[in-house]
Amino acid sequence: MNMRRLSLLAAAALLTAAPLSACGSDTEGPAAPAHSPAAATPRAALSVTDPWVKAAKSGMTAVFGTLVNHTDKPVTVASGSSPAAGAVEFHEVVADSSGATKMQPKQGGFTVPASGSHRLAPGGDHIMLMDLKQPVEPGAEISLTLTLSDGSTVAFTAVAKEFTGAKETYDPSEHHEHG
Template sequence: MHIGIARRLAALSTIAAFALIGCAEAEDAAEDHAPIQESGALAIADPWIKATDTEMTGVFGTIENTGDEPLRIVAADAELAGMVELHETITQSDGSSVMQEVEGGFTIPAGEELALEPGGNHIMLMDLDREILPGDEIVVTVTTADGAEHEFTAQAKEYTGAQETYAPDSEHGDHGGH
């Protein structure tokens, strides 16, 4: 009978240890994510930029409209880019995908989110004046239809998913690789 109790206590101790390890890993994972950056009715979660040694790259994250009215982002800017555009990826009739500038900007309904992600909507930085290394922090400013400017900082990271190609010899508006 004492052996059964000892086994139960050992099993409970093992379960408790694994639970504590799981909590610690969840805490570490949460710390890896950038905090939400807020400006007026705009909040951006996990903003990041693809590290690059070419003249183009994309900015990604999730933009939330925390206001009561639709929010339209009409422009963006970053100090190290000679040109910045709001892009979408579309599928052409032949099945290929291309990037193009979004006509009229990104509209986010009240209380909703817009995902900026590789292979989808994103902020395109072109004519970069330097390479962007993993860990670099790049300040990006978006302008809404009412003229308000909202600034956030995106951290650069290596990213090979979606196998995007931001080739400097591509025409802007159709950057290939999508």
């Protein structure tokens, strides 16, 4: 047998044996079941779907999306935080006596009904990022953490985009003492 043929046979033997050795185990007994992080982690009580943040050069901006309650009891979002802002506040938009809309703090946070949802939208309820630490450019990903009334937390990321609607009036001096 020539050397070339011997090399080819040795290579073929190695290729055949390699997949078989992957089937073996260093331990005896049944193999441990595979675990996925999703299967091992219970579903959070609340999630945020389609989150986005309005691009802003400085000062403050707003976060929108839908809060979804995955439980059979109401869930209250009590506070929030973000490394992008000095403070996170919950706001609602209400009409004053003249019919003009104005943002104001949402006392008690946002309560999401059992197995329901709560929409955060321009011109309505929303999350405010106050005292921005740097500009929020279109396409930027902003991390937020919401704390529920039971102490559990929900982390999510909102992508920044340009938005020119919902021009509510805002007086920053009215809002810094809460959050």
